[in-house]
Amino acid sequence: xxxxxSQKKMTSIxxxxxxxxxFLLLTFFILTATAKQPEPLPVDTPSSTVQTKLPESDLAxxxxxxxxxxxxxxxxxxxxxxxxxxxxxxxxxxxxEEVERFALIDEFGVPVQNLSEIIAMSGADRxxxxxxxxxxxxxxxxxxADWIQFSRRATIDVANKELNIAIKGDAKEEYPEIKKVxxxxxxxxxxxxxxxxxxxxxxx
Amino acid sequence: xxxxxxxxxxxxxxxxxxxxxxLNSKVDLTAMVDLAFLLITFFxxxxxxxxxxxxxxxxxxxxxxxxxxKDVKVDENRTMTLLLGDNNKMMYYMGILNTPMAPKEIAYGxxxxxxxxxxxxxxxxxxxxxxxxxxxVIIKPSKKSNYRNLIDALDEMAITDVPTYAIVDITPEESQxxxxxxxxxxxx
Numbered sequence: 001x002x003x004x005x006s007q008k009k010m011t012s013i014x015x016x017x018x019x020x021x022x023f024l025l026l027t028f029f030i031l032t033a034t035a036k037q038p039e040p041l042p043v044d045t046p047s048s049t050v051q052t053k054l055p056e057s058d059l060a061x062x063x064x065x066x067x068x069x070x071x072x073x074x075x076x077x078x079x080x081x082x083x084x085x086x087x088x089x090x091x092x093x094x095x096x097e098e099v100e101r102f103a104l105i106d107e108f109g110v111p112v113q114n115l116s117e118i119i120a121m122s123g124a125d126r127x128x129x130x131x132x133x134x135x136x137x138x139x140x141x142x143x144x145a146d147w148i149q150f151s152r153r154a155t156i157d158v159a160n161k162e163l164n165i166a167i168k169g170d171a172k173e174e175y176p177e178i179k180k181v182x183x184x185x186x187x188x189x190x191x192x193x194x195x196x197x198x199x200x201x202x203x204x
Numbered sequence: 205x206x207x208x209x210x211x212x213x214x215x216x217x218x219x220x221x222x223x224x225x226x227l228n229s230k231v232d233l234t235a236m237v238d239l240a241f242l243l244i245t246f247f248x249x250x251x252x253x254x255x256x257x258x259x260x261x262x263x264x265x266x267x268x269x270x271x272x273x274k275d276v277k278v279d280e281n282r283t284m285t286l287l288l289g290d291n292n293k294m295m296y297y298m299g300i301l302n303t304p305m306a307p308k309e310i311a312y313g314x315x316x317x318x319x320x321x322x323x324x325x326x327x328x329x330x331x332x333x334x335x336x337x338x339x340x341v342i343i344k345p346s347k348k349s350n351y352r353n354l355i356d357a358l359d360e361m362a363i364t365d366v367p368t369y370a371i372v373d374i375t376p377e378e379s380q381x382x383x384x385x386x387x388x389x390x391x392x
Contacts, residue, residue: 012230012232015232015234015236015237018233018237019233019236019237019240022237022240022241022244023240025240025244026243026247029244029247029248029251030243030247032251033247033250033251034251045256046351046352046355046356047355048257048259048355048356048358048359048362049359049362049363050257050258050259050260050359050362051257052257052258052259052260053256053257054256054257054258064351166258168256169351170351171350171351171352171355172350172351172352173351174347174348174349174350175288175345175346175347175348175349175350175351175353175354176347178351179345182263186263189265191262191263191264191265192260192261192262192263193260193261194258194259194260194261195258195259195260195261195355195358196256196257196258197256197257197258197259197355197359198256198257199257
């Protein structure tokens with residue numbers, strides 16, 4: 001009988017230290033986690049078994065889906081400089097305020113002429129489906145090629161690094177659309193780029 | 205609460221309350237720790253899993269002047285050509301079109317193309333007898349194939365570790381073969 005009583009006393013462990021550690025880790029993970037931004041053009045990427053991670057910085061993402069092409073680049077300074085170069089080439093003017101707001105946009109899909117309308121919108125309005133028509137990429141008005149080229153130039157100016165290009169295509173997108181974008185890249189002598197894919201097991 | 209206690213407390217009652225407070229100081233932290241670890245697990249998994257995967261792709265140099273683009277000549281005994289069609293259809297042939305074999309339809313995945321590539325890889329190595337001269341796979345996506353087909357084909361290259369592969373434009377004859385077969389035996 002006495003032995004049973006002594007065992008009951010042992011059941012409560014001091015959890016204070018464990019709790020401290022747990023909350024420390026929790027705080028760390030919450031602070032390092034980045035909230036997932038809503039995408040203006042949601043695409044369903046095909047999956048592959050290759051497990052290379054995308055680079056975090058100096059990355060331009062070209063999203064292809066529904067025949068539209070969206071473009072986004074990481075880094076605020078790079079965005080600003082690329083926008084200024086685009087504005088100069090296409091004779092569009094942006095106020096310094098608009099440039100600041102543009103630096104916060106992750107991805108967009110409008111011709112540069114309509115860009116200020118998109119900049120003026122709030123983040124939630126901007127990401128409505130079918131709002132943005134995609135960036136022109138045909139031979140007469142190849143703004144996508146200019147965006148890529150100016151972003152590369154801006155990346156070299158800002159970080160002195162070569163820009164990495166990632167293509168994020170929808171699984172159901174037809175090959176000619178992808179081919180067009182690859183041709184634009186190849187015309188700029190970009191022969192190596194990343195294809196964004198989902199994850200799948202090796203034994204599918 | 206604390207103010208009320210100090211307000212009405214006498215000498216004896218106050219000393220008793222200090223004792224009772226000491227008893228309460230041990231809070232059961234089990235539930236709190238459970239919750240904390242649950243949240244840690246959640247944040248750990250979401251941070252590492254949300255990073256997108258990617259696949260590296262290198263393409264050959266292309267000159268703007270088409271006359272400078274030299275066709276690379278390769279030994280036809282080493283090449284295997286994959287034709288990607290619509291409705292997830294794939295055909296393959298070895299060597300030159302229709303010699304020695306006509307294009308044959310094959311399925312994606314483990315039992316289909318992967319087994320074939322592994323088999324051909326071995327036979328090509330036996331043929332050349334040189335480790336540096338392995339199988340060459342030429343991927344030709346047709347206009348109706350989609351991006352998933354291309355990624356699947358490239359993924360097979362990565363899985364089977366094919367030393368050399370390339371993405372090449374499809375010729376009209378090859379796309380006719382793909383379409384001609386599709387008309388004869390439509391796939392659901």
